[in-house]
Amino acid sequence: MSKEQSQLRVTDLDGVTRFEFVDRDILDEASIRSIGEEMLTRIEAAAKPRVVITFQNVEHLSSAALGTLITVSSAVKKKGGQLCLSDIKPSILEVFRITKLNRVFTIHPTAAEAVKSLA
Amino acid sequence: MSKEQSQLRVTDLDGVTRFEFVDRDILDEASIRSIGEEMLTRIEAAAKPRVVITFQNVEHLSSAALGTLITVSSAVKKKGGQLCLSDIKPSILEVFRITKLNRVFTIHPTAAEAVKSLA
Amino acid sequence: MGASPAKASQWSGKLHPRRDEVEAAQVLLAGALTAHNFDEAICFAVRLALEEALVNAFRHGNRDDPTKHALVDWSITDDEVTIQVTDQGSGFDPGSVPDPTAEENLEIPSGRGIMLMRAYMTEVEHLAPGNMVRLVYRRKQS
Amino acid sequence: MGASPAKASQWSGKLHPRRDEVEAAQVLLAGALTAHNFDEAICFAVRLALEEALVNAFRHGNRDDPTKHALVDWSITDDEVTIQVTDQGSGFDPGSVPDPTAEENLEIPSGRGIMLMRAYMTEVEHLAPGNMVRLVYRRKQS
Numbered sequence A, B: 001m002s003k004e005q006s007q008l009r010v011t012d013l014d015g016v017t018r019f020e021f022v023d024r025d026i027l028d029e030a031s032i033r034s035i036g037e038e039m040l041t042r043i044e045a046a047a048k049p050r051v052v053i054t055f056q057n058v059e060h061l062s063s064a065a066l067g068t069l070i071t072v073s074s075a076v077k078k079k080g081g082q083l084c085l086s087d088i089k090p091s092i093l094e095v096f097r098i099t100k101l102n103r104v105f106t107i108h109p110t111a112a113e114a115v116k117s118l119a
Numbered sequence C, D: 001m002g003a004s005p006a007k008a009s010q011w012s013g014k015l016h017p018r019r020d021e022v023e024a025a026q027v028l029l030a031g032a033l034t035a036h037n038f039d040e041a042i043c044f045a046v047r048l049a050l051e052e053a054l055v056n057a058f059r060h061g062n063r064d065d066p067t068k069h070a071l072v073d074w075s076i077t078d079d080e081v082t083i084q085v086t087d088q089g090s091g092f093d094p095g096s097v098p099d100p101t102a103e104e105n106l107e108i109p110s111g112r113g114i115m116l117m118r119a120y121m122t123e124v125e126h127l128a129p130g131n132m133v134r135l136v137y138r139r140k141q142s
């Protein structure tokens, strides 16, 4: 699998940007960095970013990925925007609970609910 | 990568069947078996099979793959058909030389020459 | 040695800071855990802990020097998984690492690796001088 | 032990008859060979020999029993690669294996694994009773 390809699927839903991970694992540092950069570029381009990050396919993530999510969240806040997460598998949700990051992020069960909350 | 997909690309060139490997490595026994079965099915279906097997992408193969090639070759001969190999990288050609299978198989540099020799 | 149906799966090797090698080690670890009947939740936990230990070894221990490696050893029985990761660095004091779940640290992007290892494993021990970490998962008695 | 920049890369582990595990071992072997400056041709040769040894261990030694494994050990220095593969079978007599390059055997589909190992490696030794094979590649003096 070439690492040149984007590991991110980006969709616009009623003015809300949805980021979706392509890979099952968000572990590889190089991928995490490029995912973070792609998200930040799009967030910088928006006046008041409204963003949903969905975790549908994600089976594994590491503390490096959590770090990137926090960086993205700070960028969104700085621009007065809003960020939600959705579709997080129970095993991954546990990682957010252990690190208490469920307090930092707003987490919805589905992307539809997340988009609705930002609309 | 799902092993359900075919590991073989099949093209018809002027009545000559060209088999091309999709994977770089022909090592996995399950894949080798299914590749062999697919080749044999198509050879059985032909009246007088004319077959070229090209090795363009192949970087590694094992004695199990050589075995399948011999089985395929015997099936072609039994039906009075003809078989050639082509596009074999030097490192792989060395495997044919060591095993003296370069005497069993007709090997051409390119698929075009192989097809021409059978036309 | 010899390949008798031994009680413990041993593994020991050198890993370079390349994604393919790290993934290869994870595949072999998962295979060994499955052979000892550890379930998916435990595979998830152990794999996460190994990932964090390796990232720390390569980044902090070896300071991203691509010519340096990490030594990985594991021993797996039906009851217990022990993994040791050793880097070529000079170590650190694990006692001085701030708690990433403290309110004031929650929005800092780094500092969660060790706490995740501790949360998922039964024991996490940084052996002095700190360039070697020992991870133990012990099956709960049922 | 310890992760000093040692001369030899050691590796030792149990492999189950699954493609992902065999590939994982090959990735780690390639990484170790590259770290010791062995070139692509040697990686090709050593990888092929390991592949043949593992196929024999799983198929002939362990008789395709998916619950059985192969023990793999290697030690790599800048000059020499030694790989040992041990299966859980009862062995065989390597002297009684027919020559696959003899005219009358050329069209038999099997029987080329051991000869390929011998062609590509400097030494191939089947240790009695035959369930353990030792492969050595020694760099030619230049």
Ligand SMILES: Nc1ncnc2c1ncn2[C@@H]1O[C@H](COP(=O)(O)OP(=O)(O)O)[C@@H](O)[C@H]1O
Pocket: A063, C052, C056, C057, C060, C061, C062, C087, C089, C091, C092, C097, C109, C110, C111, C112, C113, C114, C115, C130, C131, C132
């Ligand atoms: N193997 C190591 N060698 C040296 N320092 C380490 C090692 N592992 C961890 N550390 C130190 O501990 C800190 C906390 O590590 P960790 O909790 O994994 O978070 P992070 O890696 O995101 O900083 C690191 O920032 C580093 O200073």
Ligand SMILES: Nc1ncnc2c1ncn2[C@@H]1O[C@H](COP(=O)(O)OP(=O)(O)O)[C@@H](O)[C@H]1O
Pocket: B063, D052, D056, D057, D060, D061, D062, D087, D089, D091, D092, D097, D109, D110, D111, D112, D113, D114, D115, D130, D131, D132
């Ligand atoms: N590990 C092993 N245990 C038992 N028998 C073996 C082993 N390795 C090889 N053999 C025997 O040696 C024969 C030749 O092996 P090889 O040259 O690899 O060709 P193939 O595997 O295609 O038969 C095998 O058919 C088998 O009888």
